[in-house]
Amino acid sequence: MTLTPESVTMDLELDNENFGYVNGNVSDGMLSFDLNSTSRRPTPRFRRIQTMDPMMATLLQFQFYGYPVILTMGTIGNVLAYVIFTRTRLKKVSSIQYLAALAITDTGFLWTSFLTPLYGYYKVPIIIQDGLCQFMTFLNYVFTFLSIWYLVALVVEKFIGVYWPMQKSTMCTPFRAKLVMSFMAVVAVACYSYVVYFFGPDKFYGILQCMPWKELRLHFENLSKIDTFVIAIIPYGVIVILTALIMIRGCEYYRISASVELFSHQNQNGRTGSQTSGHVTKIVFPVVILTVMSNLPVMILRTAMTIHGLKNPQIAKWNQVFYVVYIINFAIKFIVYIIFSGSFRRRTLEVLKKGYDQMKRACRQGVAQSGTDAHRINMEPMPSEKNKSGRLKKTDI
Structure with missing residues (x-):
């Protein structure tokens, strides 16, 4: 199947109205078109946009062929990263616990987010089934929340280690990291339980979608504004500020250590611990920088559209472009x-x-087992034939 500008009907204004309703907290712009629908008569709003510029056509082609690849590569990479973080000596470092949890949340986000293009592109209507619509949307909200707040917890831990190194051994332990992650998971499940009641399969301009019920849409918009602060403003603000402070302290440390050898008399155990911490730091900061750079454009657009109510087809189009980068971030951490x-x-x-x-x-x-079984099968008929012939002779006598 090939996508062409003429074969796709998309209303960008319609996507703009549904911004944030599907795929958890951001919309990928695939809410309001049917790839194979040629008999449905478009409404006047759909007639206004019957063709698509080359940029959008290329983007749709990439989404059609690229999303399955992103899902497959991301799942394999995240599962392998989780195994390495939990089955090797790296698991003794508290920061690794957060990275292992990120591998789980990223995989869950990829799978729950893929259900919308699975319906829009490949005609697999899982997301519009009653019950699955509510549950999968709820999971997507939970995974979106945890994926960014686990990263915040990781940055906070590194901040404690840099500014209060004497307390790091007591405050930053694998057990405490598991407690923090469990607490965040409970908070996410409790806070986003309302999604189950607000969402359901409903028709919008004649197309069945998983979206908020019409009767509750105004309340959902108010809750979405709160969610925007929780997902798109507070965590990224904390990450940027703490990362900047850590980098400032790191520059001061390297400037001082260049002239004075502070750790020249450390024992071997202390040197090993420092090396392990250094290896983990090499993982943490690239992940933080990658997440901020790939997620921030989508979050800025979401904040602008949620708070100020911006409705512009160009903004909706760029949201779809940035959303592709946003999705890729969950698949390339490995x-x-x-x-x-x-x-x-x-x-x-x-x-x-x-x-x-x-x-x-x-x-x-x-x-070896199959060879033994074959040998037994070949040997078993021999005594049975003997017994059979023996019984026959006895009967003849």
């Missing part, structure tokens, strides 16, 4: 870990080699 952390690369090779050896041993055991 690549960032590989590029910036030598320790993560070594652990990845160890896990892959261990998995390959286990598969090879399992295959050998399966071959």
Whole structure:
């Protein structure tokens, strides 16, 4: 199936009205068109936009072919990252607990977000099923909340380690990290439980969509404004401020250590701990920078459209462009870990080699077991034939 500007009917103003209603907290602009629908007679609003500029046509082509690739690569990378973070020595570092949780939330976000293009592009109507619409939208909101606030918790931990290093050993432990993540998960589930009651399959301009009920739409818009502060303003503000402070303190440290060797008399254990912390820091800051750069444009547009009520087709179009970058961010963190952390690369090779050896041993055991079973099958008829012939002889006598 090939997408062309003539084969797609899209109302950007309609997308603008639904901004933030689907895919959790941001809309990918695929709410109001049917790729194969040629018999539906468009309303006057649809007639106004019957064609599409080359930029949008290219974007739709990329979404059609690229979303399955992004979902597959992101799922494999996040699952492998979770295994490495939880099955190797890296799990002893508290910061790694947040990265492992991010791998789970990113995977959940990718799968729940994919349900809308799965219906819009490939005609698989999972998202418009009653019950699944409410539950999957609720999960998408929860994963969106946790994916950014887990990163905030990670930055706060690094901030504590830089400004209060003496308290890091007591405040920043894997157990405390798990407590913080569990508390955030409970808060997310409790705060977004209203989504189950506000959403449902409903027709909008003749197209069945998973969207807020008409009767509750005004209340949902008010809640969306609160959610915008919780998702798009507060966490990114905290991340930017704390990261800037950490970088300032880091520059001061390296400036002082260049002239005075502060740690020349550390013991071997202290040197090992410093190396481990350094390896984790090499992972954390690239992830933070990547998240801020890829997510901030979408969040700025969402904030402007939610607070000021901006309704502009050009803004809706650029939202779709930035949303692609936003989605990719949830799928490429594993690549960032590989590029910036030598320790993560070594652990990845160890896990892959261990998995390959286990598969090879399992295959050998399966071959040996099948050979033993074949030998038994060949040997079993022989005594049965003897017994059978013996019984026949006894009957003849």
